[in-house]
Amino acid sequence: MTPTPSDLPEAAKRRLSQGAFTSGLSVSDFAACLEMGLEPLGLVQGFCAMQWTTFGSFGRGVTPFAGSSSGYVENYQCPHGMISSEHRMWGQNYEQTWIENSWRDGFNSAYSRMLEEAGTLGAHGVVGLIDSEGPLSDVGVVEFHLSGTAVRVLDAPAPHHVWSTYLAGQRLAKIFEAGYAPVSVVSSVASVRVLSSCITEYLMGGTGAMWSVNAETTEIEQIVSAQNESRAIARSFVRAQLHGDALHGASMTGLTREFAQGDLEIQSRLSGNRIRRFKDFDPLTAPRPTVRLS
Amino acid sequence: MSAPVPEIPLDLRAEVRRAVASLDHESRDSGSMTSDLSIDEELNLHSIGWEPVALVSGVSVFSVPVGCWNWGQGEIAVASAAQAHAFHHAITRIHTEAANVGGHGVVGVHIERLVYSTHIEVSLVGTAVRPVGAGAINGSGIFVSDLSARDFTLLMIAGWEPLGLATGASFVFAPRRSVATVLQQQSQNVELTNFTEAMYSARESAMERMQQSALAMHGTGVVEVKVVEGPMRFAGHAVGFVAVGTVVRLAKTTHQLIHPTMVVSLNDQNVAFDAQTLA
Numbered sequence: 001m002t003p004t005p006s007d008l009p010e011a012a013k014r015r016l017s018q019g020a021f022t023s024g025l026s027v028s029d030f031a032a033c034l035e036m037g038l039e040p041l042g043l044v045q046g047f048c049a050m051q052w053t054t055f056g057s058f059g060r061g062v063t064p065f066a067g068s069s070s071g072y073v074e075n076y077q078c079p080h081g082m083i084s085s086e087h088r089m090w091g092q093n094y095e096q097t098w099i100e101n102s103w104r105d106g107f108n109s110a111y112s113r114m115l116e117e118a119g120t121l122g123a124h125g126v127v128g129l130i131d132s133e134g135p136l137s138d139v140g141v142v143e144f145h146l147s148g149t150a151v152r153v154l155d156a157p158a159p160h161h162v163w164s165t166y167l168a169g170q171r172l173a174k175i176f177e178a179g180y181a182p183v184s185v186v187s188s189v190a191s192v193r194v195l196s197s198c199i200t201e202y203l204m205g206g207t208g209a210m211w212s213v214n215a216e217t218t219e220i221e222q223i224v225s226a227q228n229e230s231r232a233i234a235r236s237f238v239r240a241q242l243h244g245d246a247l248h249g250a251s252m253t254g255l256t257r258e259f260a261q262g263d264l265e266i267q268s269r270l271s272g273n274r275i276r277r278f279k280d281f282d283p284l285t286a287p288r289p290t291v292r293l294s
Numbered sequence: 295m296s297a298p299v300p301e302i303p304l305d306l307r308a309e310v311r312r313a314v315a316s317l318d319h320e321s322r323d324s325g326s327m328t329s330d331l332s333i334d335e336e337l338n339l340h341s342i343g344w345e346p347v348a349l350v351s352g353v354s355v356f357s358v359p360v361g362c363w364n365w366g367q368g369e370i371a372v373a374s375a376a377q378a379h380a381f382h383h384a385i386t387r388i389h390t391e392a393a394n395v396g397g398h399g400v401v402g403v404h405i406e407r408l409v410y411s412t413h414i415e416v417s418l419v420g421t422a423v424r425p426v427g428a429g430a431i432n433g434s435g436i437f438v439s440d441l442s443a444r445d446f447t448l449l450m451i452a453g454w455e456p457l458g459l460a461t462g463a464s465f466v467f468a469p470r471r472s473v474a475t476v477l478q479q480q481s482q483n484v485e486l487t488n489f490t491e492a493m494y495s496a497r498e499s500a501m502e503r504m505q506q507s508a509l510a511m512h513g514t515g516v517v518e519v520k521v522v523e524g525p526m527r528f529a530g531h532a533v534g535f536v537a538v539g540t541v542v543r544l545a546k547t548t549h550q551l552i553h554p555t556m557v558v559s560l561n562d563q564n565v566a567f568d569a570q571t572l573a
Contacts, residue, residue, distance in 0.1 A: 036306055036307060037307035038310065153310055153314050154307065155311065156311045156314055156315070157315075160317075160318055161317070163317060167333075171333055174334065175333050176310050177309065178333060178336070181314065181317055182313075203412075203413065206359055206362075206413070207359075216375065217356045217357055217373075217375050217376035217379060218357050219356050219379065219380075220357055220413060223355045224354055224383075227355070227417070231419075235349060239328065242326050246326060246327040246328070246329075247326075247329065247349070248331075252351065254406075254417060272330070276316065278312060278313045279312070281340065286341045286342060286447075287341055289555070290554055290556070291554045292557055293557065293558045
C-alpha cells in the first residue's frame with residue numbers, strides 16, 4: 001500500500017492500538033463474519049465538515065446565461081414576447097458542478113479517513129458501512145460521516161488495499177458465494193438548478209391554463225427534463241467509478257429544494273456496492289417455494 | 295440453466311480468501327452491470343436464466359390548474375387525467391431506457407407519487423433485466439413491473455409472465471352538506487354519506503381504469519395491486535383513489551403447480567443489520 005500522509009489524530013492512533021475490538025455489527029452479522037473467516041478489528045469512522053453555500057443567480061429570467069455550467073445546460077425561451085420586466089423571458093436548467101464536486105470532496109475525504117483508520121488496524125476491508133450527511137449547524141456547514149467495521153481475513157496475506165461494502169452478515173456471505181468480491185462503496189450526487197421560464201412557473205403555480213390554448217393538464221417539460229437529467233448524471237458518475245466492475249444493491253434517491261418561487265434545485269443521489277467477479281458464476285437450481293409456519 | 299447442487303459444501307472461508315486475493319489483479323469484466331437488487335434477488339433471477347442489466351428510471355410531472363380541488367361536483371377530471379398522464383409518461387420513459395440498455399423488462403420498480411395542489415409527479419426506478427446473454431428485443435415486448443425479482447421468479451416458474459404496469463386514478467369531490475344537515479349532524483356521530491359515496495365513486499372509476507389498462511395489454515389479470523386512498527391534505531372536500539399493479543398473462547398452456555414445502559423457521563426475528571441503531 002502506498003504510504004499517504006496521515007491526518008489521523010494521535011488519540012485515535014492510541015485507541016486503535018489497544019486490544020479490545022469494537023464493531024457496529026449486530027450479533028447475527030458478527031456471527032456471519034466469523035463464519036466467513038472475517039475477524040472484526042474495530043469500528044472505524046471518517047468525518048468531514050464542509051462549508052455549504054448555494055449561490056443565487058444574477059439575471060434570472062432576463063438572459064439565457066443566468067447560470068453557467070460546464071455540464072448539462074438547457075434553455076427555455078418565453079413564447080410570449082416582452083410583457084413586463086417581471087416576466088420570465090428565459091428559463092434555464094443547469095448542472096451545478098461545484099455542488100457535485102463539493103459533495104464528492106466531502107464524501108471522499110470522510111471515506112479516505114475511515115479507510116485510513118482501517119489501514120492502521122491492519123484490516124483487509126470495512127463491512128456494514130453506513131454513511132450520512134446533514135447540517136452540522138445553522139451556519140451553512142454540512143457534515144459527512146461514514147462508519148463501518150474493519151475486518152481482517154483470517155489466514156490471508158497482508159492487504160495491499162482496503163475494500164469496503166455497505167453489506168454485512170448473510171448478504172455479504174452470499175456475495176462471496178455468488179462469485180463476487182466487494183471492491184468499494186460508490187456514491188455520487190447530481191445537482192440540477194431550475195430557473196423556471198414563465199410557462200414552467202405558471203404551470204407549477206397551477207395557472208398555466210391562463211397562458212395556454214390547452215386549458216387542461218400539461219406536462220411540465222422543464223421540470224421533467226431536470227429530473228430525468230439529474231438521475232442520468234448521477235448514474236454516469238457512478239458508472240465512471242466502476243472501471244468494468246458491477247454495481248450491486250444500489251439505492252437512488254431524489255431531493256427537491258425550493259429557494260424561491262420558480263427557483264429549484266433537483267438533486268439525485270446514487271449509492272451502491274462496487275463488486276468484481278472472481279470466478280465463473282454457477283447458477284442455482286430454481287428456488288423451492290416454502291410456506292413458513294411461524 | 296439449472297446446475298446440479300454441488301455435493302461438496304462450499305468452503306466459504308476459502309472463497310473469501312480467493313475473492314480478496316483477486317482484488318490485487320486487474321478487473322475481470324463484470325459487465326458494468328448496475329442494479330438495485332439484493333443478492334438474493336439476483337440469484338433468484340439467475341436460477342430461471344435471467345440477469346440484471348442496468349438501473350433505469352423515468353419521471354413525469356403534470357400540471358393541475360389552480361382551484362380545481364376546491365369547488366365542483368363529481369370527479370375532478372383534470373386531476374385524474376394529470377395522474378393518468380404522469381403515470382403513462384413515466385412508464386414510457388423507463389420503458390425507453392430499458393430498451394436502450396437491451397433489457398427485456400424492468401422488475402422491482404419503486405413508485406414514488408407526489409400529489410400537490412398544482413402539479414402531480416410520478417417517479418419510477420427499477421432494474422432492467424433480460425434472459426442471460428440475450429440481445430435487444432422489439433420495444434413493444436418489454437414489460438415494466440413493480441414485482442420484486444423474487445416474485446417475478448415465482449411468477450415465471452408458475453408459467454405466467456408480466457406484461458406491464460396497470461394504473462387507475464380518480465379524484466372526486468365530496469359534496470358539501472347543507473347548513474341544515476351540518477347543524478343536525480353537529481352533535482351526532484353519524485356516517486357522512488357524502489364522503490362515503492365520494493370514496494366509492496373514486497374507487498369504481500380508478501379500479502375500472504386499471505382493469506381497462508390491463509385488458510388493453512391483453513392481460514388475464516393484475517397482481518400485487520396497491521391501493522392508496524384518502525382525503526387530499528390541501529383540499530378538505532376532495533378524496534382520491536389510486537390503484538397500481540402488474541398485469542400478468544399465462545405464458546404456458548396451463549398454470550404450473552409449484553407445491554410449496556412447509557417449513558418451521560428456527561431463525562429469530564433479529565436477522566437484519568439495522569442501520570438506524572447507529573444513527
